[in-house]
Amino acid sequence: GAGVSQSPRYKVAKRGQDVALRCDPISGHVSLFWYQQALGQGPEFLTYFQNEAQLDKSGLPSDRFFAERPEGSVSTLKIQRTQQEDSAVYLCASSLGRGGSGANVLTFGAGSRLTVL
Amino acid sequence: DAKTTQPTSMDCAEGRAANLPCNHSTISGNEYVYWYRQIHSQGPQYIIHGLKNNETNEMASLIITEDRKSSTLILPHATLRDTAVYYCIAAGGTSYGKLTFGQGTILTVHP
Numbered sequence: 001g002a003g004v005s006q007s008p009r010y011k012v013a014k015r016g017q018d019v020a021l022r023c024d025p026i027s028g029h030v031s032l033f034w035y036q037q038a039l040g041q042g043p044e045f046l047t048y049f050q051n052e053a054q055l056d057k058s059g060l061p062s063d064r065f066f067a068e069r070p071e072g073s074v075s076t077l078k079i080q081r082t083q084q085e086d087s088a089v090y091l092c093a094s095s096l097g098r099g100g101s102g103a104n105v106l107t108f109g110a111g112s113r114l115t116v117l
Numbered sequence: 118d119a120k121t122t123q124p125t126s127m128d129c130a131e132g133r134a135a136n137l138p139c140n141h142s143t144i145s146g147n148e149y150v151y152w153y154r155q156i157h158s159q160g161p162q163y164i165i166h167g168l169k170n171n172e173t174n175e176m177a178s179l180i181i182t183e184d185r186k187s188s189t190l191i192l193p194h195a196t197l198r199d200t201a202v203y204y205c206i207a208a209g210g211t212s213y214g215k216l217t218f219g220q221g222t223i224l225t226v227h228p
Contacts, residue, residue, distance in 0.1 A: 004160070033214050042204060042218030043161060056215060091160050093214065100210045101149045101166060108160030 004109035021077045021112045023092030030097030037089040082116045119144040119207040126223040135192040139205030142186040148209045154201040195226045
């Protein structure tokens with residue numbers, strides 16, 4: 001497709017359940033990012049892939065959060081044993097991944113809104 | 118990345134120019150100024166970026182002061198669809214998409 005596609009758009013989980021959020025980036029985009037956006041706040045960086053390599057996971061809040069991109073295209077963000085504080089919108093973004101100023105020109109998906117009860 | 122400061126909210130009349138300010142007094146020489154916006158229930162959308170020269174594209178203009186300590190995003194003829202949160206971000210080429218969004222400015226365009 002023309003844009004970044006995320007699914008599901010909405011997910012309700014009971015505390016303690018595992019969830020998986022999917023991101024389908026723009027075809028040919030080398031770099032892929034996950035951001036977390038709490039209600040009323042700006043997005044916060046979680047992790048970054050270049051092709052299948054996870055180059056930065058410094059923003060992942062705990063070891064319950066895990067992201068993968070095994071074939072360098074589709075990515076999955078997995079949250080194990082969800083807690084109420086995990087409730088947020090999870091945004092995926094992709095970019096061509098070239099250096100210079102264009103490296104920070106990201107195309108975002110609409111996000112997956114996770115609510116943990 | 119350098120910290121940026123923006124007003125919490127602004128209003129603008131439809132059809133008028135919207136001028137959104139941003140302070141980035143600690144910006145370093147290799148950092149660019151990026152603007153994104155986020156319309157309700159959507160992901161952020163890239164608008165424009167610049168280093169030290171003024172920039173213009175089909176969406177907006179970016180004016181950066183000579184000392185690079187502040188900038189202004191200009192939407193020349195605001196429409197109701199421009200109502201959104203606008204984020205000003207300072208980042209270098211080595212940030213590789215790891216952006217610090219902050220709180221942004223809530224722009225409300227009124228009929």
